[in-house]
Amino acid sequence: MSIRIDAVSKAYKNGPVAVDEVSLEVADGEFMVLVGPSGCGKSTLLKLIAGIEEVTSGSIHIGGRDVTLLDPRKRDIAMVFQSYALYPHLSVRQNLGFGLKLRKTSKAEIAQRVDDVARILGLEEMLERKPGELSGGQRQRVAMGRAIVREPQAFLMDEPLSNLDAKLRVSMRAQLSRLHERLGVTTVYVTHDQVEAMTLGQRVAVLRGGVLQQCDTPEQLFDHPANLFVAAFIGSPAMNLVEAHGENGTARFGSCQVPSAFDGPFILGVRPHDLKLGPGIPAVVQVVERLGTETHVVAGIDAPRLRSAALTDAVDAAASGDEVLLADEDRASFTVVLDARAPVAVGDQIELTVDPDRLHGFDVESGKALPMSSVDPAARDRWGSPAPAGDAR
Amino acid sequence: MRWLLKRGWMYAAMVAVSAFALFPVYWVVITSLKPRSEIYTRTPDLWPSDPQWDQYPRVLGEGHVGRALLNSLIVASGTMVICLLVSAGAAYVLARYRVRITRILLILVLMTQMFPLVVLVIPLFVTMRKAGLLGTYWSLIITYLAFSVPLAIWVMRGFVLSIPEELEHAARIDGATRIGAMWRVVLPLAAPGLAVTAVLSFLEGWKEFLLALTFINDEDRKTVPLVLQSFVGRGDTDWGAVMATSVLYTLPVAIVFVLARKHLMTARTAGAVKG
Numbered sequence: 174m175s176i177r178i179d180a181v182s183k184a185y186k187n188g189p190v191a192v193d194e195v196s197l198e199v200a201d202g203e204f205m206v207l208v209g210p211s212g213c214g215k216s217t218l219l220k221l222i223a224g225i226e227e228v229t230s231g232s233i234h235i236g237g238r239d240v241t242l243l244d245p246r247k248r249d250i251a252m253v254f255q256s257y258a259l260y261p262h263l264s265v266r267q268n269l270g271f272g273l274k275l276r277k278t279s280k281a282e283i284a285q286r287v288d289d290v291a292r293i294l295g296l297e298e299m300l301e302r303k304p305g306e307l308s309g310g311q312r313q314r315v316a317m318g319r320a321i322v323r324e325p326q327a328f329l330m331d332e333p334l335s336n337l338d339a340k341l342r343v344s345m346r347a348q349l350s351r352l353h354e355r356l357g358v359t360t361v362y363v364t365h366d367q368v369e370a371m372t373l374g375q376r377v378a379v380l381r382g383g384v385l386q387q388c389d390t391p392e393q394l395f396d397h398p399a400n401l402f403v404a405a406f407i408g409s410p411a412m413n414l415v416e417a418h419g420e421n422g423t424a425r426f427g428s429c430q431v432p433s434a435f436d437g438p439f440i441l442g443v444r445p446h447d448l449k450l451g452p453g454i455p456a457v458v459q460v461v462e463r464l465g466t467e468t469h470v471v472a473g474i475d476a477p478r479l480r481s482a483a484l485t486d487a488v489d490a491a492a493s494g495d496e497v498l499l500a501d502e503d504r505a506s507f508t509v510v511l512d513a514r515a516p517v518a519v520g521d522q523i524e525l526t527v528d529p530d531r532l533h534g535f536d537v538e539s540g541k542a543l544p545m546s547s548v549d550p551a552a553r554d555r556w557g558s559p560a561p562a563g564d565a566r
Numbered sequence: 567m568r569w570l571l572k573r574g575w576m577y578a579a580m581v582a583v584s585a586f587a588l589f590p591v592y593w594v595v596i597t598s599l600k601p602r603s604e605i606y607t608r609t610p611d612l613w614p615s616d617p618q619w620d621q622y623p624r625v626l627g628e629g630h631v632g633r634a635l636l637n638s639l640i641v642a643s644g645t646m647v648i649c650l651l652v653s654a655g656a657a658y659v660l661a662r663y664r665v666r667i668t669r670i671l672l673i674l675v676l677m678t679q680m681f682p683l684v685v686l687v688i689p690l691f692v693t694m695r696k697a698g699l700l701g702t703y704w705s706l707i708i709t710y711l712a713f714s715v716p717l718a719i720w721v722m723r724g725f726v727l728s729i730p731e732e733l734e735h736a737a738r739i740d741g742a743t744r745i746g747a748m749w750r751v752v753l754p755l756a757a758p759g760l761a762v763t764a765v766l767s768f769l770e771g772w773k774e775f776l777l778a779l780t781f782i783n784d785e786d787r788k789t790v791p792l793v794l795q796s797f798v799g800r801g802d803t804d805w806g807a808v809m810a811t812s813v814l815y816t817l818p819v820a821i822v823f824v825l826a827r828k829h830l831m832t833a834r835t836a837g838a839v840k841g
Contacts, residue, residue, distance in 0.1 A: 225735045245738040252739045258732040262754045271750075272740035323740070 174236030174326040174359055175201045176222065181231030183217055183383075191217040193383040194231070199327075202357045206374030208364055209406070214383035215363045219329050222361060223252050236326050246275075251320035255332040257312045259304040265291075265315050266300040272323045290322040293352075310341050321352075327359040334369065346372060367407055371395070379403050401440060401540035404533060410445045410469055412533070413507040414479050417441040424532075427476025427505070429454045431527055435534040435543055440479065442533035445469070445508040450515070451526030458521040459506060468511045472523060476505045591816075598622075598809035605805050621810035631811050633786060634793040638815075641703055641778075641789060642771030645710040649718050649767035650760060652711070657722030658748055662731070672723075675716045683713075683776060691780050705781045706789075710774060714767040721766070725759030726752060765823055772819065790815045 176199040183192040192214040199205040207215040220226040222233060224245035232241045240248045251272070259268050269290060270283045278286075291297045294314045304312055313333065320328055334342045334349075350373060353360055364370055370377045371391040378388040379402070387399040391407075398404035404412045417426040417439060424433035424441055431453060433441070456472035509525060517523060534543035597605060599617040625631040656675075660668055690709055691700075699705040729752055737747035753760065775791040782788055788796075794811055797804040 220735075223735070223739055225738070244743070245735070246741040246743065248739075250739065252736065254732050254736060256730065256732055258730065258736040260733060260737070260751055271737070275741035275746070319736075319740070 175199060175203075175234075176205075176236075176327060176359060176361065177234040178218075178222070179232045179234070181218070181221060181233060182229045183214070183221055183226060184229045190383050192221065195380070195383070195385045196231075197378055197385065197388060199359055199361060202359055204353050204360045204362065204373060204375045206362045206364060206370040206377045207380060208367055208370035208374075208377055209380035209386075211365055212382075213380040215365075215380050216331055217383075218380070219252075219331055219361060219363050223250060223329050224248050249326045250329055251323050251325040251327075252329040253316050253320050253331065253333040255335055257304075257316040257336075259312055259315055259319075261304050264301050264303055265296060265307070268304065268315055269296075269300075269318050269322050272319065276323075286322050286324075290318045293321070294318045309337055310345070313337060313345065317352075321356065325358070327361065330360065330362045332364055333362075335364070335366070349373060368409060371407070377407075379406060381406075395444075397542070398442075398533065399542055401442075401535045404442050404535065404542070408444060410508040410510065412442045412444050413448070413505075414440055414442045414535075415474075415476050415505045415507075416479050416537070419534075427474065429474055429476055431532065432529040433532050433534070434529070435532075438537050439543060440535040440537055440540075442535060443507070443527050443531065444533075445510045447531040448507060448509040448525045448527050450511065450517075450523060452524050453526035454507070454524060456507060456523055456525055458517050458519055458523060461517055461519055463513065465513060467513055468515050468517070470509045470511055470515070470517055470523075471506050472509060472525065473504050473506045474525075478503050478505045594809050594812050594816075597805065598813050600806070602806060621806045622814070625807045625810045625814070629793060629797070629807055629811065630785065630788070631790065631793055631814060634788050634790045635814065637703070637787055638772055638789040638791075641706045641710070642768045644703065644707040645714060645771035646764050646768040648707065649711055649714045649770075650763055653715050653718035653722050653763055653767075654753060654756070654760065656715075656719045657726050658752065660719065661723045661726035662734075672720070675719055678712055678716055687776060687780050690777065694781055700781055701784050701787060703787070706771065706774070706778060709777050709781075710767075710771045714770040718763040718767055721762055722756065722759050725756040729755045761826065768819075 176197075178195060178197040180194050180196050181192060182190060182194050184190045195214075195218060197205075207218060209215050217226060221228050222235075224240065224243060228241060232239060234240065235248055235250065260271060263271065266287055269287045273283045273286065287300070288297075291300055294317060296311070296314055296318060299307060299311060304315065307315065313336070316333065320330075334345050337345060346369060353373075362369075362373060364373075371394075374391060376388060376390055377394055379386040379394065381402050387394060387403045389397075394403060394407045398407060398412075401414070405414060415426045417424040417433075417435075419425075419433055419435040419437060419439060422432055422434065423430050424435060424439075426441060431441075435441070454474055456474045458470055458472050460469075460471035462469040462471075507525060511517065535541065536543060596612070596614055596617075598621050599619065600611070600614040601616060601618050604611060604614055660672060694700045694705045694709075697705075699708070733751050733755070734744075734747045737751045738744065742750060773791065774789075775795070778789045778792055779795070782792060790811065794808060794815070797807045797811070
């Protein structure tokens with residue numbers, strides 16, 4: 174069933190506005206991810222949909238029915254909690270059947286459905302155990318099962334994978350995807366992990382400070398971020414950002430310059446994957462991270478570091494602060510993704526080149542994305558510079 | 567040898583503490599079994615020469631201890647049941663609804679605990695007479711509740727606070743009402759708290775003497791402490807009856823509590839949330 178959120182706000186007494194006029198529409202069967210740094214209001218929004226918290230203003234519809242004032246139990250949704258919230262005094266079987274029992278389902282049907290779900294999730298062996306006797310991964314599956322067995326109109330998931338270790342999380346992520354394909358139930362999934370958001374979400378809604386920044390497909394978010402925050406938050410490694418000034422088809426930052434169609438002062442952004450070795454921006458290699466499939470290089474460039482609230486928020490959230498810590502305090506650095514065996518070492522002088530069509534521009538004041546425009550071919554020729562758009566990746 | 571040095575003093579201490587706690591109980595039991603002639607001796611005997619059980623049928627028959635035990639049981643259980651219902655509800659609300667008035671209420675609730683009982687006896691007597699409750703079980707139950715509920719609320723609130731709120735959210739999303747979530751999830755998990763509350767409030771009604779003495783006149787309504795007191799005469803105290811009644815009064819309750827403790831005191835929130 175579809176979920177429609179209309180200008181929903183949530184303000185706490187004497188507190189900040191947790192959710193600010195958010196409007197969002199989740200289509201029937203869609204997997205929608207809410208992502209943002211901690212405290213951005215994503216979990217609160219989920220609780221508002223679940224009915225655990227009451228909206229201050231706005232309305233929520235589930236399957237065309239206005240549920241704004243309804244009790245959680247009447248909304249016919251299921252929720253998976255970050256902490257799993259399994260009933261510790263009940264066995265796994267009772268945990269799974271709890272919701273069905275409350276809905277006066279017949280004993281035979283409860284048994285049937287619990288067994289079915291246990292089979293799907295591989296929980297048959299542990300049906301009689303108590304949650305305290307299960308491992309983290311097993312508890313996670315029970316929490317999932319408790320939601321599935323109810324066959325609700327929608328799933329709400331609040332960081333369900335964040336308590337698992339890294340390896341388990343990756344395999345669970347894949348299984349979640351498959352489960353959604355199989356069941357086709359509308360899902361709203363909250364995470365602070367942008368990789369989870371990008372891999373799971375058919376659409377991703379980015380929140381910051383209770384305000385919806387952008388809601389789009391992962392590709393659109395990546396290629397056309399609506400503002401500086403989304404640009405910095407989505408993508409790993411994060412987008413390189415630097416304050417620049419555009420004039421006559423050239424953008425200058427510090428002593429560097431690249432061809433660009435943006436005019437006047439703006440914030441220039443370039444994805445680490447769009448930078449290549451080649452004549453252009455001089456840089457000094459500071460960090461080399463060889464990941465096997467590719468190499469991440471952090472290189473200092475001769476330009477001042479960008480300071481902006483949107484940026485620090487996003488960087489903190491993306492938890493990719495390593496580069497920031499290592500770089501010189503007031504000089505900018507670019508992260509570059511190169512081949513696995515790229516011939517670079519710490520201290521090397523290199524030059525970086527970029528396809529001008531893949532540059533992003535943001536307004537200095539508002540942080541909003543400037544319309545992408547192609548670079549005048551004449552300007553590009555003047556720079557004698559790099560590859561046409563097709564080869565950039 | 568080293569083991570003995572290391573652990574020996576601990577066991578010695580345990581034996582000493584146990585002896586300290588158990589000796590009075592032991593003394594009560596054996597005195598109840600002694601014939602009258604052996605109760606009054608210059609040197610106390612640690613074991614009766616000829617244990618006799620005839621004190622028991624005597625106190626149960628002539629002494630009306632059977633009836634008194636029933637009265638005590640009615641008053642104590644009544645206090646316990648109502649105290650559990652009231653304090654569980656109040657504790658839940660005071661734990662989950664955090665408004666400013668909560669803190670004030672929590673203090674107010676404790677106010678009754680600040681008065682010495684003796685000060686309250688006369689006003690309570692007048693109140694009960696005006697309410698037409700004098701001499702009834704209710705006069706005792708209501709008064710005992712006034713003293714046991716506040717403490718019970720504090721104890722229960724602590725237990726409710728220790729139960730993750732997310733469990734209730736999960737239950738409510740699963741289809742429970744707020745009260746349903748409390749009944750099916752919070753209370754089972756607060757069982758140790760309920761047990762503590764049950765024991766405390768039961769004992770409040772079971773052991774109380776002064777108010778019972780003031781409110782109850784009717785022979786048929788007397789609780790055990792009143793009957794015990796009736797064995798103490800001005801010139802002569804019937805020690806055999808006192809001791810036999812004391813055994814009937816304390817041991818069954820103590821045994822029930824020890825058995826119940828085993829089932830109720832284990833932590834039950836393990837595995838609810840992460841960790």
